[in-house]
Amino acid sequence: MNRAVRTGSIAFTLASALTLTACGGSDGAGVAADAEQTLTVWAMGTEGEKLGDVVQEYEKSHSNITVKVTPIGWDVAHQKLVAAAAAGKLPDVVQMGGSYLGEFADMGVLEPVNTGTFKEDDFFPAAWQQGSYDGKTYGVPWYVDTRVLFYRTDLAEKVGIEAAPDTMAGLRSTAEAYQKKAGTKWGLSIQPGGLDTVQSFYQFLYSAGGAVIDDDGKAVVNSAAAVKALENYGSYFEKGLSEKSVRPGYDVTKDFNTGAVPMFFGGPWITNLLDENSPDLKGKWAVAPVPADEASVSMAGGSSLAVSADSDHKAAAKELVSYLTGAKGQADWFERTNDLPANTAAWKTGDLATDPTLQVWRKQMDTARATPSQPRLTEITSKVDTAIESVTQGKSSAKEALDKAQSEIEGLVQ
């Protein structure tokens, strides 16, 4: 038997073998919140590692509850969740990446959120939207991320650029100025192609007033605004302002440190990376809002917390979720991880209220836009990735590429 056939079939085996045992699940009320019990929680990446500390605190004030956190790597998260969902063995509480929620909600494995307990108004609109699917809410926003412009202030001063660009036109002329006058290798780092290129493109797309899927769930990726945005995006590669070559595993902070790249769009975790890996760079860079086109709109990412529909411990699980997403829990979480709180009330205290850098994120979050939850979101965005790549590599015009993507995506939305 050859390896290929085998690889393809292993997943199915797992899926179907597990399904045989999936008949359990409880329909009753399950265990009461104040009963002695163990809650299982799955969280991804860094969040999974840090959550362990938080729940230790939580256990102190809830002596009847033991929380077992399992950290899962982002690279295997999707497969693991699907296998667990198939087996009816999702943990009581599970972290849901924004792009996963639609898929799992569609499978019917997530418990709808009680909107009486968790209120939409407490959270950033885009964060709340990521927890919703088909008019219902399945995930409570936990932390958010969005992209803002990182730029080198020292190099900017050298060439007389006084402030960060605040328009898309300004962004390009700033990129040119950096390259010509400050002698940087590139002007702006944006991803030329490959997996999740779309995340680089969202800043351009949303700011121009475009979208991949509109709020009614219709594919609109070849709208005039989107074409304009992709033309703008492509022009950076055409003019040699951005690197055309696709470099898997590329770490932009290295080139930012050397000055080869003076500007890029990055998420909140980049601040930590820069502080840790390039301490010499401190004070030589700053963040600014996404330069406006029609408006300044960035993408919203982040994760929600969802309760499994099969859980026997729903009552306690909801209490844990409500602690983690409440103002106090969120502020504590920020202290530990620097993940941006999804709950706006948490932004009223400490650094979150005063730090000017953090205010940039906060302001960006107010307008940030989330991609509507769709069961086949991964596949949908991969079509946009392909369209972007064909433009950055000069193989097709923005219009042609997006028309093609549009026709493919139309068959995938629901």
Place this chain on the structure above:
Amino acid sequence: MSLTTGPAAPQAAVGKSPDGGREAGRTRRDRRSLGKHNLTGWLFSTPFLVLFGVFMLFPIVATLLMSFTDFGARDVTRPLEAEFVGLDNYTQLFQDDKFLKALFNTGYFVVVGVPATIVLGLLAAILLNNGIDRARTLFRVGFYAPVVTTIVAVAVVWRFVLDPSDGLIASLASEVGLSAPDFLGSETWAMPSLIAMAVWRNLGTVMVLCIAGLQAIPSEVREAARLDGAGAWQELRGITVPLLRPTLLYATVITTIGYLNVFEEPFVMTQGGPSDSTLTVSLDMYREGFNFFHMGYASAMAYVLFVVIMGITVLQLRLLKDNTR
């Protein structure tokens, strides 16, 4: 108790020799002990059979069945509700530009990669078998090390070698005033770069096989050839290669199968890019299956790949087998 499952009954039967009605009794007892032996055999085979059934047979059959359905993410929770679509997946595959491109890329990988691996592997073997006397072990280990190194470590090294701005090749090229191409970022160069990496990783396997084969060639044959005035090239053509034929056939077949399945190199180095220029069938299958959860479609791909591999292997065995012996 004997472990044989066949009709090796006598030993057991002799031990319990009957005291009357010999013929009839014996036959009956033979039959009984035969059954008992069979049972023992089955018992000992059970662990294997269960594992084989669960991890090989069932997946193979399930994949085949699944390839006739539109099995997707939502069917995972209710697999029996997946819609039967007949041969749709297969017909769709051959209209899918992406899959055809992946098929082409895989073919490219095999056509260039297999001969390169075999030839270089053989040369390395000959070199180490005759040429280098000192530090032979060191060289053997050196050539073989890539085979046993994890692909992730290999990828780190090769990315450094191939990096267009500060990589090894780029730096060397700029020393002498040349500019190196952007190996992994260019559609022309990405595939050759991955092939080079695969050849480097796999020639060690071929080398080991060939060294074993070379050492089985009697030295008298070589000596005779030398006495007759054969040069190195003639010795290679007239003696080494013909006598190594079975080894080379085996090496070619396993290398071909390996390269038809190529997955790791593009997965860790390029993710199939740029513009799908390094997308192979296995990688495409992985994406369809695990990123998009088109399990039915991916299963059909697996079977197409299986048939291709089977066909090519049979062909190779026919063409390359030594029919003179």
